[in-house]
Amino acid sequence: MGAYARASEDKALRANAADWRETGEQVAQQFRDMDELAPMLGVTITRRYNDNNTPASDPRIVRNGFESMLVDLENGTIRGILFYHSDRLVRQEYDAARLNRLFQLNPQYLGRAVVGGTDLSAQEGRSMLTIQATMGGMEVYSTKRRVARKNKGLAERGHMHGAPRPFGWAEDRQTLHDTEAEVLRQAIIAIPSGLTVGEIRKQWIELGYTPTRNKKKSGTQSLQHSTVESRLVSPRVCGYRTYLPQAERSGAKRPWMPDFVVYEAGKPVMGDWEAVVSPEEWQACVATIEERKQARKEVRAVHTTSAKYLLSGIARCGKCSFPLMSNQYAKGTTSYERYGYRYACLTTLGGCGGVTRVDPLMDDLVEKAFLLEVRRSLGMAAKDEDVDETEHDVRLAEIGQEIEEVNERRRAKRISMGTALDMIEELEAERDELNRQRRKLFAVRVRRQNASSSLLEGWKECTISQKKTWLRESVRAVMVHPAGRGKKFDPSLIEVVWAEDEQ
Template sequence: MTPTMSLTRQNVRRGTFAAAGVSATFKPVGSYGRLSEDKALKTGRTDREEGEQVATQFKRNRVLSESLNWTIVREYNDNNIPASDPLIVRPDFEQMLKDLESGVIEGIVFTHSDRVARLEYDAARINRLYTINPKLVGRSVDGGTDLSTVEGRAMFMMQATMGGVEVYNTKRRTSGTNLANAEKGRRHHGRRAFGWNSDGTLHPEESRLLAAAIRAVPGGLRVGNFRKQLIALGYEPRPDKRRKEGAAKYNLQHSTVESYLVNPAVCGYVAYLAQADRRGGKKVWLPDHVLYVDGQPVKGNWPKIVEPEEWAACVETLEKRKQDRKDGNQQPHDTSDKYVLSGFVRCGKCSFPLLANPYTKGTTAYEKWGYRYACLSNQGGCGGITRVGPPIEELVIRVFLAEVRRSLGVVTKAEEIDETKNDARLREIDKEIEEVNVRRRERRISAIRALDLIEELEKEQNDLRRERRKLQALKVQREDASPNLLKDWDGYSVSEKKQRLRQSIRAVMVHPAGRGKRFDPELIEIVWA
């Protein structure tokens, strides 16, 4: 909202300007301008200037107000904000309503009613103010709208209603076109996805980071670790119509980074989710919206970042972590790790989990060891065990790697896992669902019976698709077995090392040693899984 001259609520009311040397015919009004999408803000557009179309609206509003002997005292600018989305708040529109109600302005001018309202609700809010205060004025440059009359307000409401219908029909046609394109594997030309350039080619840096993270998740990489890596590299949330440029800065959200990892597009799969479904209030899990035709996932016409098996392994791992948190087997905010044995190491006296905590900074123990594992009585333990952390971890890792070398060649080979074993049944389910729909349309079965059958088939279908992802994940884990583990161990993050240890070690028991005694490996007991 831009004031065009200095005014107060008291002297802006009509009739108070004569004493101040201002004409008694002075009529302070507001000028409203809006554009749903400013093309100048699109990436790569250099042929337009930001706000130039709204500026043209203001210019036309000014000509109209001068012809009516009204004075524009404030401009309300909602550039790049749609009026047809009930979830998006237009800040200057809201301020304009407040100013109309309080008397800061005595009317508005606008180019057309669809610039002001495309929802019946918004039109009704405007009409309410004009009904309460008949002295308010309001005119449009185009369309002949006059808000000061009953007929004009009726026309305004009708135009808003028809505008909403037009928007709905446009969205419906667009949704149908998008689905048809998705079924053909065509790339959706919307906002640039992380990992690709605007033209659909791979972004060299982002695709490299994303591929490495997806491949590392089954081995223990946490979403929080990847998020920290992106933040350290300078990645920030992109502005949108709800979060404008210049808004308060904040870091990438956990859910945003997670969506990068589970996006089916990274392995070339097409996901389709109607806009209405995206706004159901429930968090969208894109792996559940992969588009299938004849029981097979539709593949897109863009370059993939990882193989489908690698993506499936990442998704399956994250789904298991979510389920573990839901079941209470993992801390709710355990998104990154600092200590290799946290969650494994236990007290040899009472079996309570030992908690890792740093020594006091500046002490000799802090300089030499950094942290310790302790059984804390105030957390429910006996308080009888405290042991420096690094020597225990070094011992456990050394024993674990020795066991890995000993067991080389024992694990199941990746080629022995068949992730396609349910594909034939998935194709059958698609045909059975279509047969049920045909019988329902021919009134051979009731709608209720058809819904029961379809829901049962869809449940089986979803279960088989999840099983397919699990088999793909298991195949990747087998390919990432012992030889790679030994070669890559030093490059693993703490989370990845913990994941490998968790597959083989159930617990590490630390038995009492007595105060002041040297570290004794015999008092560290490894319980293998």
């Protein structure tokens, strides 16, 4: 005889470590009740099936204990089961049908509940199991619908609902953490300046930060790249409220939270907690990360995350204009010992092979030219008039009003629900695209504002990826003209094409 026990969430022991699925007071009590029932029925429990901390109402979740029990019933390893109550055994009609089939094929099997009176050896008991599973599924669905409506209402009013402590906030989830908030702020404002998510991850690991949520695994778990990125792009950091529908939450892909900001009258709803950064700083960070993601999707030869060499992709062959790539000299050679690497127009990638130049000398030359240009520009008036991040604000406000007008027409039954949804989805798509463009404009402005004397003072401490980001703001390309074999490095053959020269 088998004994099956299950609990959706063992709250009493969920904070315990490695054996969080195997132990739990709720399932232990269910097994004790079944141990008391077994002698009364004249049977002996030989196998136990434990699905602690495992919901039965989600069709995407596989219950290993339940599946093992079905296999053992199928092959005759056990000749019946005891369970505490039908809702511990099944919560879906599909699972009830699978179990009923086995008991129909094996009338000698015994299947009894401790409470509730369910008897699977009788047709009436199997019918009752199906009915209880159906009603249980309806109850779960109704509860989820009510909770979703409540959470969305809280989001629209700017309030929080229950969740673990987010990185950057204290235990009350409203006031900022003494140290984490500043670490998070510095990372967010550094992204538009060229720092990558991977570099921030390394910094945080060196500082000793680990995931704040780790129920399923014991011990120290290293920060994942996706975890760091989700912290940086979370609208929460600038005070924006979000609402993530359960359908999106349960998806295989990690949701892009900037797309789930809650709006009212075309404006983001602000939460009732302290913000880490301003909305402008957050938008600049998100826009920069979105640009980098898009660059990777397009599989460009050069993108902002290529951070090993300063001018790879920026430098171009003066003979065929093909991007120069960096490669190492052969180890053991004098050139390797002296320089390490070089820029070359590689024929294997489609270049002409007519230009090769020593990397460190070129890097130093271009860096000096760039810093001289920065010093010169500091004495000039800032040219921000071409960056107007508010250019979409009027249309965004109009979209919010139009969505409300559509809802009013639907409530007045002047248009159907389907027509209303079509119109609202079209407006929401336009709003999302305008917000993405708005974030890009903020990123440009933030990068320009940061190009000040502080850049000159901290240039040596910048990472390669940060330096490349600054260079790309001012340098269109670095043209490297042929010099001939054996000739010394000639700075006059290096031509810096400034971005402003194309205007």
